[in-house]
Amino acid sequence: GIQVEQSPPDLILQEGANSTLRCNFSDSVNNLQWFHQNPWGQLINLFYIPSGTKQNGRLSATTVATERYSLLYISSSQTTDSGVYFCAVGGGGSNYKLTFGKGTLLTVNP
Amino acid sequence: DAGVTQSPTHLIKTRGQQVTLRCSPKSGHDTVSWYQQALGQGPQFIFQYYEEEERQRGNFPDRFSGHQFPNYSSELNVNALLLGDSALYLCASSLLRRGYTFGSGTRLTVV
Numbered sequence: 039g040i041q042v043e044q045s046p047p048d049l050i051l052q053e054g055a056n057s058t059l060r061c062n063f064s065d066s067v068n069n070l071q072w073f074h075q076n077p078w079g080q081l082i083n084l085f086y087i088p089s090g091t092k093q094n095g096r097l098s099a100t101t102v103a104t105e106r107y108s109l110l111y112i113s114s115s116q117t118t119d120s121g122v123y124f125c126a127v128g129g130g131g132s133n134y135k136l137t138f139g140k141g142t143l144l145t146v147n148p
Numbered sequence: 149d150a151g152v153t154q155s156p157t158h159l160i161k162t163r164g165q166q167v168t169l170r171c172s173p174k175s176g177h178d179t180v181s182w183y184q185q186a187l188g189q190g191p192q193f194i195f196q197y198y199e200e201e202e203r204q205r206g207n208f209p210d211r212f213s214g215h216q217f218p219n220y221s222s223e224l225n226v227n228a229l230l231l232g233d234s235a236l237y238l239c240a241s242s243l244l245r246r247g248y249t250f251g252s253g254t255r256l257t258v259v
Contacts, residue, residue, distance in 0.1 A: 138190030
């Protein structure tokens with residue numbers, strides 16, 4: 039199956055700093071999503087981005103499908119950005135599942 | 149527009165018991181998937197339901213079963229609970245694979 043690797047595993051920032059999270063995947067995908075898991079466990083969809091670039095406020099994401107990686111940018115980080123960020127990918131054909139990476143634990147200190 | 153709704157939010161069961169978790173998909177979505185997330189890990193795919201049939205299954209034993217109803221809602225059943233089944237169970241819904249929306253999860257503790 040598809041392998042997903044996220045880096046870094048942990049990241050500690052001061053409020054206001056910028057960061058880049060990376061997701062590498064081992065095969066072509068037809069679905070790639072970035073999620074933020076809050077302390078209560080809810081997975082919040084940040085981006086559906088199988089290719090290209092998208093922006094939403096202080097967050098943006100880029101997926102280069104041909105090189106099998108995706109980046110999530112967080113600018114001017116806030117304490118509320120803390121939590122685990124997951125990259126999840128889905129294949130095509132009869133493979134409908136999302137395969138998740140192990141996540142990046144982001145801690146933003148005031 | 150309601151998102152994905154799961155119930156109950158928390159549950160404590162005894163080893164060997166059976167449990168049923170419920171999920172209502174986001175309005176307009178017709179596909180429901182279930183995931184298990186152990187502490188400190190990423191979610192693992194259990195199975196997906198579409199048109200009331202199990203369309204794909206992950207590496208979980210037959211103790212894990214499910215159902216999808218005509219209104220697209222779904223249930224996850226786990227029989228003969230083990231301590232290792234303690235986890236956060238997440239339901240996700242989608243339409244035509246264009247992105248999955250997750251519920252808040254059910255935290256199951258087996259004692």
